Amino acid sequence: MYVSREKGGQNMLQKIQRFGGAMFTPVLLFAFAGTTIGIGTLFTTEAIMGGLADPNGLWYQVWNVILQGGWTVFNQLPLIFVVGLPIGLAKKQQARCCMEALVLYLTFQYFLSTILSQWGGTFGVDFAAETGGTSGLTMIASIKTLDMGMIGALMISCIVVYLHNKFFDTELPEWLGTFSGSSFVVIVGFFALLPVAFLSAWLWPIVQDGMRAFQGFVAGAGSIGVWIFIFMERILIPFGLHHLMYFPFFYDSVIINGGVYSAWATALPDLAASSDSLKSLAPWAWPTLTGLSKVFGCPGIALAFYATAKDKKKKQIAGLLIPITLTAIVCGITEPIEFTFLFIAPVLFVVHAVLAATLATVANALGVVGVLSGGLIEMSALNFIPLMASHWQTYLTLLVVGLVFTGIYFIVFRFLILKFDFKTPGREDDEEEIKFHTKADFKEKQAGGKVEKQSLAAAILEGLGGKDNIVDVTNCATRLRVNVKDEKLVQSDSYFKSIGTHGLKATKTNIQVIVGLKVPSVREDFEALL
Numbered sequence: 085m086y087v088s089r090e091k092g093g094q095n096m097l098q099k100i101q102r103f104g105g106a107m108f109t110p111v112l113l114f115a116f117a118g119t120t121i122g123i124g125t126l127f128t129t130e131a132i133m134g135g136l137a138d139p140n141g142l143w144y145q146v147w148n149v150i151l152q153g154g155w156t157v158f159n160q161l162p163l164i165f166v167v168g169l170p171i172g173l174a175k176k177q178q179a180r181c182c183m184e185a186l187v188l189y190l191t192f193q194y195f196l197s198t199i200l201s202q203w204g205g206t207f208g209v210d211f212a213a214e215t216g217g218t219s220g221l222t223m224i225a226s227i228k229t230l231d232m233g234m235i236g237a238l239m240i241s242c243i244v245v246y247l248h249n250k251f252f253d254t255e256l257p258e259w260l261g262t263f264s265g266s267s268f269v270v271i272v273g274f275f276a277l278l279p280v281a282f283l284s285a286w287l288w289p290i291v292q293d294g295m296r297a298f299q300g301f302v303a304g305a306g307s308i309g310v311w312i313f314i315f316m317e318r319i320l321i322p323f324g325l326h327h328l329m330y331f332p333f334f335y336d337s338v339i340i341n342g343g344v345y346s347a348w349a350t351a352l353p354d355l356a357a358s359s360d361s362l363k364s365l366a367p368w369a370w371p372t373l374t375g376l377s378k379v380f381g382c383p384g385i386a387l388a389f390y391a392t393a394k395d396k397k398k399k400q401i402a403g404l405l406i407p408i409t410l411t412a413i414v415c416g417i418t419e420p421i422e423f424t425f426l427f428i429a430p431v432l433f434v435v436h437a438v439l440a441a442t443l444a445t446v447a448n449a450l451g452v453v454g455v456l457s458g459g460l461i462e463m464s465a466l467n468f469i470p471l472m473a474s475h476w477q478t479y480l481t482l483l484v485v486g487l488v489f490t491g492i493y494f495i496v497f498r499f500l501i502l503k504f505d506f507k508t509p510g511r512e513d514d515e516e517e518i519k520f521h522t523k524a525d526f527k528e529k530q531a532g533g534k535v536e537k538q539s540l541a542a543a544i545l546e547g548l549g550g551k552d553n554i555v556d557v558t559n560c561a562t563r564l565r566v567n568v569k570d571e572k573l574v575q576s577d578s579y580f581k582s583i584g585t586h587g588l589k590a591t592k593t594n595i596q597v598i599v600g601l602k603v604p605s606v607r608e609d610f611e612a613l614l
Contacts, residue, residue, distance in 0.1 A: 110157075110168035117157035124151030125352040126470040158346045161335055162224060162237035163189070169241040172558045175249050180266045185244040188273040192240050193227045195281035200230060207285045216341070220292050230288055234336040234343075243280070247273050307445050310370050315441035317374050319434065321422060333371040334457065340368040348372070348455045348466065356470050362453050362478050369453040375416055375463065376447055376456060377440030380486035382412040382421050384493025385436065389425070391494075392501045393510025401510035408586070411600075416459030417562055423587055423598045429506035435496060443489040452482045541609035543583040544597055549573025551614050555593070559607045563589075564597040571595070 127147040130137045137144050157164060166189040170181035204211035213219040215228060222231035232239075248269050256264045263271060305312075317329050335343040342350070348369050355365055362369075386409040393401045408421045426433045455466040468479060501508055545551060548568055555567040568574060571593050580588045586598035599606050 110161075110164045113157050113164070117154055120154030121151065121158070121349050121352070121466070123465060123469065124148070124154050125349075125356070129353050129356045129470060155349075158349060161343075161346070162234060165234060165237045166241045169238065170245050170248070173242070173245045175556065177248075177252060180252070181245060181248040181269075184248055184266050184269045184273065185241050187270055188244050188277060189237065189240045190225055190227070191274060192277045192281055193224050193229045195278060196284060197227050197229045199281055199285045201228075203285075208289050209285070220289060230284065231292075231337070232284065232288055234331065236284070236288075240277070240280075243276065244269070244273055247276065307449055310373070310448050311441045311445045313371055313441075314374055314377075314444040315437050318377065318437035318440045321418075321433075330371065330374065330457075339371060344369055344372050345455060352466070352470050356474055359474055361451050362471070362475055363448075363451045366453050369455065370444075370448050372455045372457040373444035373448060373452065374440075374457045375459065376443050376482075376486060376489075377436070378412045378416050378418050378459060379463070380490045381436065381440055381443065381493050382409055382418060384490040385421060385425070385497055387490075387494045388497035388501060389508050389510060391498055392508065397510040404509060412459065414459045414461060416457070416462060423589060425506075425508050426589070428508055429501075429504075431504075432497065432500060432506065432508075435500065436493075439489065439493055439496065443485070446489075447482055447485045450481050450485060451478055452485070456482075540584055540599075541606050541613055544580070544585070544599075544606070545610060545613050547575040547579050547583065548595060548597075554614060557607060557610060557614070559599075559603045562586075562598060562600055562603055564599050564603055564607055564610065566595045566597065568593050568595055 124147055127133060128137050128144050128151055133143075135141075139145075139148075163186070166185050167182045170185050171178050174181035200207065200209050200211045209220065209230065211221070211228075213221060215221045215223050215231075220231055221228060223229075230236075251269050251272050252265060254264065254268055256268065313329075313333070320329055332338040333343070334345050337343060340347045348366065351366060355362065358365060386405040389405060390398060390401055404424070405421070408424065412418045412421055422433065422436070454463075454471075456463050472479060500506065501511070505511075544564065545554070548554065548566055549570060550573070553568045553570055553573050555569060557564065557566045559565055571590060574588075574590060574595055577588045580597055586600060589596040589598065
């Protein structure tokens with residue numbers, strides 16, 4: 085019984101991790117969209133550009149076209165996630181599943197719209213009210229419907245993925261062949277979503293009331309709420325569950341209508357035109373302070389690793405630390421540096437989460453808010469470039485606080501490493517020396533510098549016990565996530581580092597290979613081998 089429960093819990097964790105990784109697929113679009121909005125807002129704000137940004141002038145009108153195009157992703161988030169989720173979750177024919185998800189999501193919205201237009205009063209919904217605000221209503225693809233935000237989109241998409249995986253290959257009689265495949269999935273989904281629409285009309289208004297109450301609680305929690313949120317977001321990274329923590333805050337209406345990202349981007353012109361403090365103008369923009377530890381904490385960690393490394397290994401360790409630290413600072417991708425020490429000394433990761441939460445809390449207490457969850461590229465586009473002229477004092481405060489915490493990170497990590505003799509990179513025993521090879525080293529090792537594109541994927545597959553040991557595969561921003569049948573067939577962390585990856589994270593049969601930013605192409609090669 086105990087073994088059965090343990091296996092069931094493990095399978096559930098694998099499903100949650102796979103779901104979290106799949107949600108990252110649409111997020112990859114946000115960097116470009118955010119950059120376009122940031123630059124477009126900068127060039128169309130009169131407070132910054134002066135008369136050049138006159139709405140009647142050609143400069144403004146051209147840049148406004150670009151700006152409105154940049155809004156595409158954020159204005160259509162539910163649709164994008166409905167279509168994007170099947171890419172990571174569908175076990176076969178992902179493209180067809182994307183089409184099925186879009187059709188059935190729109191079908192669901194038509195169901196819900198019609199139900200509320202006829203019986204809205206029964207469900208406590210004033211369907212005659214204007215969309216937006218506190219009405220609980222919105223427009224999706226020109227359909228007036230209940231505002232279920234990202235939660236509704238993800239719910240419907242998951243239902244469709246389940247139906248697709250179960251019914252896509254259903255064999256029908258020959259005379260019904262035209263209804264097979266995607267048609268059959270849509271037919272089943274059509275009738276399955278009818279009761280879901282009625283349940284949503286009944287339950288979601290209650291959920292909306294609860295969400296409003298939660299918003300009030302979070303808004304009143306002050307610094308304690310900031311600390312708890314940031315700590316939980318960091319501490320869940322090893323389990324691949326941090327996406328589930330921050331998604332509702334960033335992209336849904338948990339703390340502000342439309343999510344922090346959308347609300348901040350919408351408010352940029354007003355923020356740029358005002359000299360009042362950012363915290364007074366946008367007090368809700370604190371959940372996205374998660375990026376402060378990426379820009380200021382990771383350099384302190386890297387410096388501590390370098391300072392505590394053995395002298396003869398310092399050059400080698402610098403070659404490892406510089407690129408992965410720059411990746412964290414510039415791109416906001418922290419997995420490479422965090423996974424470098426996570427499994428050597430897990431307690432250091434807990435300390436990292438505590439310091440990250442404290443850094444964000446102190447910065448927020450001193451007036452820092454904004455979309456600061458990514459690296460310097462995203463921060464510059466959505467904060468520094470459009471707002472520096474009118475809010476430079478806030479960013480000077482952020483710089484001072486951040487650099488102080490870089491020093492704190494360095495001191496704390498250096499002390500703990502030396503105190504407990506953690507075998508962080510560069511401190512391994514001589515007989516256990518680990519060399520961090522590059523992908524180029526691996527290619528040269530395989531065939532004198534002439535190998536096929538699939539070499540890294542093939543080496544990963546070999547290290548995971550071959551294709552017969554693979555259950556399924558997906559990826560997030562930097563990690564290849566694989567579920568295997570037998571974890572005993574999986575090679576050691578040192579093997580995966582030797583072939584050109586950043587290492588391995590294994591939780592029984594759930595394996596995560598830290599590949600880096602090229603993981604989408606590696607996954608493609610990996611799946612081709614399967």
